[in-house]
Amino acid sequence: MAALHDRPPAVIAVAAAVVGALVALVLGLLTFGVQATAHPDAVPLAVAVDAGAPPPLRAVADELAGGDAREVSWRVTTPDRTRDLLSRQEVYGVLELAPGKATVVLSGAVNPSGTQVAHQVLAGVAQATGAVPEVVTLDPASAAGRTAPLAGTALLWIAGLVAGAAFTALARRPTRSARLAGVLAATALGVAVVAGFFALWDRALPLTAPVLGYLALVGVAFALVQGALLRLLGLRAMAVLGPLYLVAPAVAGQVPELIDPVYRALLWSWTPFRFSTEGLRALLHGGSPDTAQVRVFAALAAAGLLVLLLPRQEGQPDLADGVVDVGVDQADRLPGAQRQHTA
Structure with a gap:
């Protein structure tokens, strides 16, 4: 069977094109495909209200936690647990609700991609409540x-x-x-x-x-x-x-x-x-x-x-050992056994 380099140039060109397409396919799957298909799915966030918060604020927290949106997974907590949740990265951001005030709490220790999504969602929810959100970042990162x-x-x-x-x-x-x-x-x-x-x-x-x-x-x-x-x-x-x-x-x-x-x-x-x-x-x-x-x-x-x-x-x-000694005679560049046979 003829080796590939002995094939007609047109066949070699097509084979090279196939190899290039396969490499592009693999690299596309490994790199750009991950970014192109990125979509929020159960991003962990929290809404924090004091135990003695007014009923309207508690109702907002319960409504968020009981929602059926697939993009976000909400949990209700209290402001004193905010830092602990963020430090353990159980959530990527917390919305603290108080009468007339909403605070978006983020952390520099969280993956920036998660922080970015958390900021966008939490700021939008805060504005929906009629409050202008204040952003606080724990352990800020440059x-x-x-x-x-x-x-x-x-x-x-x-x-x-x-x-x-x-x-x-x-x-x-x-x-x-x-x-x-x-x-x-x-x-x-x-x-x-x-x-x-x-x-x-x-x-x-x-x-x-x-x-x-x-x-x-x-x-x-x-x-x-x-x-x-x-x-x-x-x-x-x-x-x-x-x-x-x-x-x-x-x-x-x-x-x-x-x-x-x-x-x-x-x-x-x-x-x-x-x-x-x-x-x-x-x-x-x-x-x-x-x-x-x-x-x-x-x-x-x-x-x-x-x-x-x-x-x-x-x-x-080892395959990594470089050249392998095959007994080549330095005089005529033929293996020693072959030289003796031809003699």
Whole structure:
């Protein structure tokens, strides 16, 4: 059977067009499709009224909570629970109602996409009650603070990916110690780059031991998983690792209530980028990551380390090991066995 490059040029052109269309299809599904299908679905919000509030205000709260709108999921609470609900991100915004006054309470520690939707909905409800809403933001975040969690995640992935690909392409006979040294170097330098950007963008961003430690955990997990796939598949792993990077801004930058259910199940539910983004956002605002956000990266690091430490089977070189010695005679460029046979 003739190889593709031996086919007529017209056939090659059509095959190349098919490959390009398939790549565009995959990238469109992973990136623009998430944003194009974004729609509010049960966005968690709260309306807060005092226990002794006038009956009309209580009636407004009960009416909101009893509504059947799919876009918003309401809960009734009291003003003294507002900060707790927002800090745990059980809701993305709270509308506090008082006689002649309405206050929209938001938090800088919440994903900006969720905060934006909460602001729009809560301000509209407040105006419908006849009040001019006052907006209060707890733990306000600067533009850099809103950008840093996702940017830090993406940069750590890129640092490990480029380092791993370059090592795979250049190293002829990589040892396990060399691979691990590369992982540690890529992690340390990647964290340094991210920390440097944080300091450049906003000096108020905390570069504390928990923040740097979490960045290091994410960075080493990324580098180990990338190194493991590159060891198993060689540079062909870039066909998987490259598109995964594109998932970060499209999926991790959204709250799940804004993502189409299909994308939520197929992408958002498993992508590690959302865990690192939300964990880092919590740390930058004085909180701490959830246990699950730490366990995910500990598990990824352990799995990647296991693959990198597995011994090679005799006679089975890694795909990433570069060229394999086939016994080519330097004099006539023919395999030694063939030269002896022709003699």
